[in-house]
Each structure stands twice: as structure tokens, then as C-alpha cells.
Amino acid sequence: MKQRAVPYILAAPAVILLMTFGIFPILVAAVVSFTDLDVVGLADMSKVAFVGFDNYANLFHDPDFWKALANTGLFVVFGVPAIVICSLGVALALNSSNGRFMKVLRSFYFVPAITGIVAISLVWGYLYNAQFGLFNWILTSLGADPLPWLSDPALAKFSVALVAIWRGTGLNIIIFLAALQGIPQEYREAAAIDGAGRWRTTVSIVIPLLRFALFFVTVTTMIAWLQFFDEPFVLTDGGPLGATTSASIFLYKHGIRLNQFGYASAGSLILLAVIAAVTVLQLRVKGKDDDV
């Protein structure tokens, strides 16, 4: 009896935390999404009414919601490959030598991941500033025209994504480096004996052996992009004119600023469903061809 209880006791803290801060809020949000809860209702519960699927129907007809989803989709499509390729590239380069310089470089690449978003937004805000920013100073010094980094709808998407990519690579580089160091030296030696060059070894031996790390990084990066929030929030507040409003920014604006808790909850459940669907799909695709 005692023996049987041990695994449950060990798992209990994690399960309780997950239930309290993961599952339960989702259930509450699910309930709230069928009501018209706002700040008035918060103070006086009798003013809260169940509205059925109205919130979902309204979201479906809200062009701003679709725009936010489309923006999020765009960020995922370009952002995920960008982060994966950049991190993998940097990790491979860093792994090529064990010298002191490379070790210093490793911490250098990790710095963005541990720097506070507020500091990042201040620094990048100044870099991007159209009036006195460094980027425009460089451009004008080279004789080019200054660019409206955060003011042009298309360019602003690129600008906020660039900061997110810069910030997102740090942790993933560490994951790739750990995986790279787990590859037995014998494989490389065997490849070398067979006459494989550096490039061939990387493509045919190293990258396939990184498959699990690649999968992990892709899944977590994709979820992070689907929840993309920090960078547009601090740099553009979703602007100009909604160009950088991701699904999460849309939810924040409706839930926190406009106090439309019901509406925002409905939106957050849709986003949750999208994230779950995408992740399950990835697991399926991986499950089929994986036997490493």
C-alpha cells in the first residue's frame, strides 16, 4: 500500500500546480467565455448574464480578430524557421571549437535570453527610432534614406519579429549545443574514415542526430510565436494601426484594457485550440518517421 502511494506523492506537487494554474484557469475561462462578464459584473455578479455562443459568433465576425490571427500566422511562418535556423547555425559554429573565445561567445549569445524585456524595449526602441536612432544614422551615413522602422505597417512587423528572433535564439542555442555535445565522437570519426568532409558530416551525421532537439525547439518556438506578445507590446503596442497586433495582444486589449472578459476568454480558448491542434499535428508527423 505504502509502496504504491510513493509515485502519487512524488507526482502530486506537479499535478496540483498544473491543475491550479493550468487546467483550472482554462476551465474558468471556458465558463467565462459564455458570459458577458465585464468590470461591472465583477463588482456585482447579478449583472453577469450567460450569452451562449455570442462571444464566439462575434469573434468570428470581428475583422480585427482575423487580422490578429493572420498576423500571428505570418509571425509563425517566418519566425519559426528563422529562429531554428539561426540557433542551429550559431550552435554548430560555436561547437566547432572549445577555445576560450568560443566559451565567452556562448555566454554572449545567451545574454538576450536573460535580459529583461523592458531594458530590451528601451534599447531597441532607441535603435529603431526614426529621428535619432542608430540604424537610421548608419543608413544616412551610408547615403541611404532613413527607414520608418516602427511606423510602416510592413516594416514594423519585421522590426518586432527581429527583436523576438534575437531574443529567442539564446536559449535554443544552448539546447542545440547540449545536443551537439551528446553526439558520440565515434560517429564523426567513422564518417571521417569514410572520407566525409566537414559539410558532409554535418548534413548527414550531425543534423540527423539532432532530430530530437530540433523537434523540441521547433515545437516550443512555434508555441512561443503563437503566443507572441512581449516585443510588439513594448515596442509598438500592436501598432501602427494593428499591423503588429498578434492574437495575444488582441486578447490583452480586450480583456485587460476594455474589460471584456467574456470576449477575451472566448478568444483565448480559440487560441488555445489552435496551439493544441498545431502541437498535436507536429507530434503526429514526428511519430510517423521517428525511431532514433
Add this chain to the structure above:
Amino acid sequence: MKHLTRLVTGVLSASLTFGMAACSASTPSTSTDNSLTFWIMGDSGANFQKLTEPFTKETGIAVNVTAIPWDSVDERLTTAVASGKGPDLLQIGLTKLRQFADAGALMKLDNELGSYPGLAASNFADAVAGQATAVGGSIVSIPWVADTRILYYRSDILGEAGITKPPATWEQLRKDAKTLADRGAGQYGYYIPQWDSTLPVGMTWSHGGDIVGPKGTIDFDSAGFNKMVDVYTGLYADGSVPLNADFDQAQGFVSGMAPMLISGPYLSKMIRDAAPELDGKWNVAMIPAGTQSSTSVFLGSSLGIWATTKQKDNALKLANFLSDPATQLKWYEIQGEIPTVKAALNDSTFTSDPMVKLYAQQLASSKVIPMVPNWDHGTGEELLNALNSIALNGADRGTALADLYKKTADTSAK
């Protein structure tokens, strides 16, 4: 990127607490008998503590000041309403008054003010006194500090361009701005803050329009509003204003890139601090007139008393102290915020500075933004989105405005 979880947990804790609050009726306010909790917006907490020292000395009531950043006002309101744990007294921006009142956070003061002559509506600037800022017919706040918009101009740069006096009308401003923008590449005549949703409202009033219809709901569609759109989008079409959203107005004014702009009195201090060498090369003027008047927006803050406070009398005493002309002048001296009490506005220490006198003059012809449920992130944002989409993205004017009218129709403004 954990904000989604945070949002969900926020909603969770909110709904949890409202469930619990229903069981335990009302949760007591945090303050004990001889101290008041005051929420002040922005970074003026230390100065406010200083301001209330005489009050504490006289009455023995301590004042605990909590400074709330302007950006997180909405979040704090939500959590305070949900938990029932608010302050006793708080500062509320005028454009947020309705939101707080709707949430049931503010005590109705109609029957409370009688015993405090210092709090009578007749003491305060007419634009914000009594019914002018009532929500649903009830007085829920006491005016505190005033803010308005005035025209700043660089007299030296205007002079070099042959402009001898600041533009008195929007038509003239548009012409002058064009002249100034022609100084060269990267030079502009005027600056429009793309985030200021109150400016177009003032311009609409100046052109004889209003944004509230006869039914007491928001109705932008008027001749005056359309004239404002002409000027607003015209300034962009002329190439007279910078296009980038992150344009820094103080920097632009000091460097001369944007030698005219409309801003609040706080900019005066910024310019003096940033560029003392420009003294005498810039000045302020009443905002340009439209076809009807030179009407500006009356911004600023009021004092509210938290609906469930147990310290109503002490809170009113503090409000009374803060509405004293001497206290209001003291606050202007240490924090630079303009009084709302008429006696203070007319005081010689206040009117002796010609620049400051102009603020008072402009305030006299200013009106408050209508009390809509959510101006800053609701109606005002829709207005800016429509205007900026025409001016910056080249959206079709007819479609953008029709969309704005449709989105904001039926927004109650009482």
C-alpha cells in the same frame, strides 16, 4: 511569452474573487481608523506625501500614498474591483472617470458635499465642476488638477521663414506649416501626436461640431468633424508633419524639425530643462481657432472616493484639504500641475507668469471629453485609427469614416 497564461489566471482570480465577494458581502477597506490610503497616478507620490504633511499634522490622519503608473491603471482598477480591496481616495484621469464609475468603484457624492463648502461645485472651473463631470446624473468625483492643450511655436524659426505671429486659425496653421516644411528635407512645419485622441476632438469643437448627438450617444458625423478631418489629413497630405509614430516631440521642437506643435503645459518644463539656451526663442499661444472658436480639451484628474471605504468622512476631509486654494497653489509649485479651483487659477502668484496665464486662459475655453465607457482604449482609439488609416495608410476617407461612425454609434456619453 507567458502572458496568455497570465491573462487566463487574471480572469480566473477575478472570477474567483467575485464568487467569494458574493458570499462575504463587502470586504473592508485596508486602512485603519486614522490613516487613509491614497492612489496617485504617475510618479508624483513623494511630492504628494509632502503636500499632505500639514493635513496629517492638523488632523492626525496619516496618508499612505501608493503611486500607480499611468500604464497600469486599468489593471489596478480590475483587481481592486474584483477583490473589493481598493484605496480610500484616488486620483482618476478625466477620460477614465466613467469607467471607474461604471465599475461601481466610486462613491456617489451628491449628498455628501453639502457639509464641505470647499467642495461646492461653484468653486471649480466650470468645465469640470459638478454636473459637467457627472456620470449618469450623479456626481462621483471632485475636480483636482487641470491640463489642457496649447500651441507651442519656435518664434525664431517662424521669423526666419517670414511668419511674424503664431497662426490664429487652423487654415493659417496649415499654410504656415507648409511654408516651414519647405525649409528642406527632413524638416516639418507641425507635429501631430499619433497617440493623442483628444486633439481631434478639440479641433472638431473649434469647427463648430460636436461628437455627441442629440440622443446622448457618440455621433462623430457632423460638418465640424468633417472640417477637422480636412485639416488633420490635409497636414499629412501637404507633407507638413512627420510620418513616424515614434517622433519625439520635445526633441523635434528643440532641434527645430517640428517648430510648431500642440501639447500640454508639461512640455514647457521639458523644453526649459532640455534646452535652456532656447529661452526667448519659443513661446506658447492659444490653440488655433476653427471656423467657430479656439476650443481646447480640458484634461486632468479628479478625486474619487472608493465606494466601499469605511473612512468616508476622513476621505472627504482630505478632499476638502486638497481643494483648498492654498494647497492647490502649493501643488502647482512642487509638482507643476495646474489647479482646478477658480480662486487658485485667479491668484496673482499663478497669473503673474504670462505663459502660465495663457494656460488659465485656454482652460477657460476648454471642454471635457464626453463621459464614454472607455475613451482611451475604446472610442478614442477608434477615432485615431480612422484618422491615421486615412492619413498614413491612404485608406479611403469615406469608408474609414463610415466604419468609425458605425463602430462608435450607440456609445452612451452621459
